[in-house]
Amino acid sequence: MKPTVLNTPNSNLLELEHVSFSYPDGGIGLDDCTLIIRHGSRNALIGANGSGKTTLFQHCNGLLQPQSGLVRYDGEAIDYGRKGLRQLRSKVGMVFQNPDRQLFSASVQEDVSFGPFNLGLAESAVRQRVAAALLAVGMEAFANKAVHNLSYGEKKRVCIAGVLAMEPELLVLDEPMAGLDQRMQEELLIVLDELHERGITLLLATHDIDFAYRWADRLHLISAGRCTATLEAADLADCGDALSAVGLPLPKVVELHNRLMAKGALSNERTPRTPRTHGELLALL
């Protein structure tokens, strides 16, 4: 399915440079925000409700245009003309938080076909992409079902399929785990892992630091519209200050690991790196 771009893990796919945006009612959306998303990386954008996550995402897809600053995709500044936006939106896929605000066709297959048709593909190609996208999210049996008969989690998957069918390079997901139960969250994670394997760059918003630490390569912190820091997940154990500056605690696994090290229950030789999950920590003991 992907990717067309050479997978060079260190090159920058999307860059926001000093982007500011405020809403017509005076609310601050983004305030001098600088952020870099690398090719093929998994990124978590962490911030409280109302911190500007959705505003930032809408800049990734050209839905909002910065009032000052610059957004670059693949090294080039975004052209906000019709053609430029078309190109950008075929590369950056956006999954909204509330599925009922994204799905507007009555049947699953129809909705997924919406994006590919907008790309101007022929019907046979669209049919192929729809089938592949539904397969990727495990919803192939639901192709002819009506959208309103699906559960919340299923609707969410259809939303993802609808964007996947456009074969994006960068997939942006706004609070994908919100409203999903434990099992559905695990299933969605598997889907995301598979997409990452295929070379799709992922950016998702969350306010759950434990989940972000477990899943992401890089964590971007946002608070009151300011992008305060970008942290490598591998170094997070030493970044308590940056986290507490935006009111976030250290991940529980890190806290517990630190305490166990202090008590001497674990030693440096046995743990070359800080464990990322509860399971990894248990395995060390």
Add this chain to the structure above:
Amino acid sequence: MLIEQSAYANRWRQVAPAAKGLFALGGFIAAFAARAPIAAIAVALLIATTTLVGAGIPFGRYLRVATPALFFLGISCLSLAFSLNLNSDTQALSFHLTPTGMQQVAEVSARSLGALSALLFLVLTTPLIDLIAMLRRLKTPEALLEIMVLSYRMLFVFSEAVHDTLTAQSARLGYATSRLALRSLGDLAANLTLQVWQRAHALHVAAQSRNNDGPLRFLEPVFTNKRRDVAFATAGGSVLVLLAVVLS
């Protein structure tokens, strides 16, 4: 909702909608062609039987779906049967039950029953998404189809919004007294108006982000046995028309 459930869970769900449409069309033509009431009634009964036995729609559900239409039909028949006379001498109003009126009532109601049964057959066996796809193939103007698609989808989004708001209001005693109920109903209407606007905007943004800049295009469902189905339907429709003509 009852219609919706039947459309998705009947024995003929996988039959090509073109075939079902053709059979219903046969029913309509037969209902109009039937000059004698008995012919139209026969057509109606035949279609209803097909719906109940062939497509496997439960009788109780069929009756419940048909009741509102039958109620309106009854009212219009009454207005046809009675004629209002103004006596010029006495200036008195009077109702008459006229023989020609009765004849007319029999004809009109029998035909309406025929047409109603054909329409019920179509909507109870075919989901609206299939019907829309069929209308698209029949070159219905795109704008009309888009309105149909969006209204249909929004119907469910809104019924959910109404339900949620009603529940939330009831949970805080919003409908405890008739005074409160009136007030809550007003709030509900105001709130929904806002939600309509917000949701419409959200959908627009979502469409934009998926690169939409004009017509809404969707993939159409595929039905494997289309030829066979259409052949059967043509035969069935012809039988209906023949029946209507022979009995008239």
